[in-house]
Amino acid sequence: MLNGRDPRIDFFRGLALIFIFWDHVPHNPLGQITLRNIxxxxxxxxxxxxxGYASVLAYGKVLQREGYWMAALKILRRTWVLYVVHIFLLAMLMGIVFFANSHVETRDLVAEMGxxxxxxxPQQALTDELLLRFKPNLMDPLPLYIVLLAGLSLALPLLLRYTAAVxxxxxxxxxxxxxxxxxxRAIADGVWYFNPVTWQLLFVLGGAAAIHASRPRPLETLALYRQPLFVAAAVYVAMAAVITLSWRWPEVHDAWMPSAxxxxxxxISKTDLSPARLLHFLALAYVTAKLLPGRAWTDHSLARQTCRMGRYSLxxxxxxxxxxxxxxxxxxLAGDAFAMQMFTALMGVGLMAALAAWMDFNKRLDQQALGRAPLHS
Structure with a gap:
C-alpha cells in the first residue's frame, strides 16, 4: 500500500519552482546559486x-482503492486540465512578452522568447500550439508533463505490479x-527541447521511487561514510560541482580537464537527458535523501512556505x-542594476509564495464549508 503525502516531496518541488523562476530571468544574481551552476x-x-513520484503516489492509491478505470479516468482528466492550462498560459505569456517588448528598446524580447x-x-502557430509543437521559451516543461502523465494512464498498473520490468x-x-x-516534432529546431522519449525514464524512476518508499526497509546501522553507494554518489556530485564551476574559467577548465x-x-545534452545529467541527478537525490532522512526539518517556517508552494506546483x-x-x-528598464535584479528575484518568489498561501486558504475555506454543509437523507 502506498503511503500518504510526504512533505519532503512538496519542499523539493517548491524549491525546484523557485530555481526554475530564477533560471528563467536573464542575468539574475540569485540564478548563480541554482542547481545548474553546481x-x-x-x-x-x-x-x-x-x-513521477507524486503522480504514482496519488493515482496509485486511487487504483488500489477504486480500480484501474477510475484511476485512468482521473489521470486523463488531470491531463486535460494541464492541456487547457498550457493553451491559456501561452496566450498570457505572449501578451506579456509583446507588452514588455514595446517598452524595452535595447533588446528583441519576442525573438529571445521564441x-x-x-x-x-500566426495561423500556423495557433495550429502548432494546439498540437504542442509551438513551445516558446519557458513553456517546455508543461507539454512534457502532459505527455508523460497521459502515458501514465496506460503504464500505471504495470508499474505498480512489475516495477523492475517497466x-x-x-x-x-x-x-x-x-x-x-x-x-x-516541433517548430524551431524541429524536435522537442525536452525529448519525452528520453525524459520518460526520469518520470518512471520517480514513480518507482514512490513504490519503493512505501515498502518496509531494514534500518541501516552503518555510518554514511562506510556505505559504498553513498560515498560513490557523493564523490560524483562533488566532481560534477568542480567541473561545472570550472566552466566559468575556460582557461582553467581546459588546463586540467583530461582530453579523454x-x-x-x-x-552534455539536455534534450536527450545525457547520462551525465541523469546520473548526477540520481546521485544528488540519493545523497540528499540520505542526509535528510526524517521530516522534522520541514516544520520550520521557511520550509513550510516552500512545501506549500510545492503542493500547488501547477x-x-x-x-x-x-x-x-x-x-x-x-x-x-533599470539598466540591469544589481539592486533591481535582487528585488525582482525576491519579489517574484514572494508573489509565488503568496499565491500558494491564497490557494491554501481557499482550500481550507472549501473544506470548512463542506464540513458545515447539511446532510440530506
Whole structure:
C-alpha cells in the first residue's frame, strides 16, 4: 500500500519552482546559486522526477482503492486540465512578452522568447500550439508533463505490479532513442527541447521511487561514510560541482580537464537527458535523501512556505512563467542594476509564495464549508 503525502516531496518541488523562476530571468544574481551552476543537472530533473513520484503516489492509491478505470479516468482528466492550462498560459505569456517588448528598446524580447513563429505565421502557430509543437521559451516543461502523465494512464498498473520490468523497458527506450532519433516534432529546431522519449525514464524512476518508499526497509546501522553507494554518489556530485564551476574559467577548465574525459563527457545534452545529467541527478537525490532522512526539518517556517508552494506546483509554476519576462523587463528598464535584479528575484518568489498561501486558504475555506454543509437523507 502506498503511503500518504510526504512533505519532503512538496519542499523539493517548491524549491525546484523557485530555481526554475530564477533560471528563467536573464542575468539574475540569485540564478548563480541554482542547481545548474553546481552540477550537470538542474531544476528540470527535480521537477520531472518528483512529478513521477507524486503522480504514482496519488493515482496509485486511487487504483488500489477504486480500480484501474477510475484511476485512468482521473489521470486523463488531470491531463486535460494541464492541456487547457498550457493553451491559456501561452496566450498570457505572449501578451506579456509583446507588452514588455514595446517598452524595452535595447533588446528583441519576442525573438529571445521564441515567439517569432507567431509573428510571422500566426495561423500556423495557433495550429502548432494546439498540437504542442509551438513551445516558446519557458513553456517546455508543461507539454512534457502532459505527455508523460497521459502515458501514465496506460503504464500505471504495470508499474505498480512489475516495477523492475517497466523500469528496464523504460531504460532500454532511453538508451535507444538518441541513436535512433526518436523525438516528437516541433517548430524551431524541429524536435522537442525536452525529448519525452528520453525524459520518460526520469518520470518512471520517480514513480518507482514512490513504490519503493512505501515498502518496509531494514534500518541501516552503518555510518554514511562506510556505505559504498553513498560515498560513490557523493564523490560524483562533488566532481560534477568542480567541473561545472570550472566552466566559468575556460582557461582553467581546459588546463586540467583530461582530453579523454572531455571527449566522453561532452556534449552534455539536455534534450536527450545525457547520462551525465541523469546520473548526477540520481546521485544528488540519493545523497540528499540520505542526509535528510526524517521530516522534522520541514516544520520550520521557511520550509513550510516552500512545501506549500510545492503542493500547488501547477499554479505556482504558471505564475513563475508569467513573472519571468516581467522581471526581465523591469531589470532591463533599470539598466540591469544589481539592486533591481535582487528585488525582482525576491519579489517574484514572494508573489509565488503568496499565491500558494491564497490557494491554501481557499482550500481550507472549501473544506470548512463542506464540513458545515447539511446532510440530506
Amino acid at each position: 552540477g550537470f543537472s538542474d531544476a528540470a530533473e527535480v521537477f520531472v522526477f518528483l512529478a 515567439l517569432t513563429h507567431f509573428v510571422t505565421h 523500469v528496464t523497458v523504460s531504460l532500454t527506450v532511453y538508451l535507444l532513442a538518441p541513436h535512433l532519433g526518436w523525438n516528437l 574525459l572531455g571527449e566522453r563527457l561532452y556534449p 499554479e505556482v509554476f504558471c505564475l513563475g512563467v508569467l513573472l519571468a519576462p516581467l522581471a526581465d523587463m523591469v531589470n532591463a
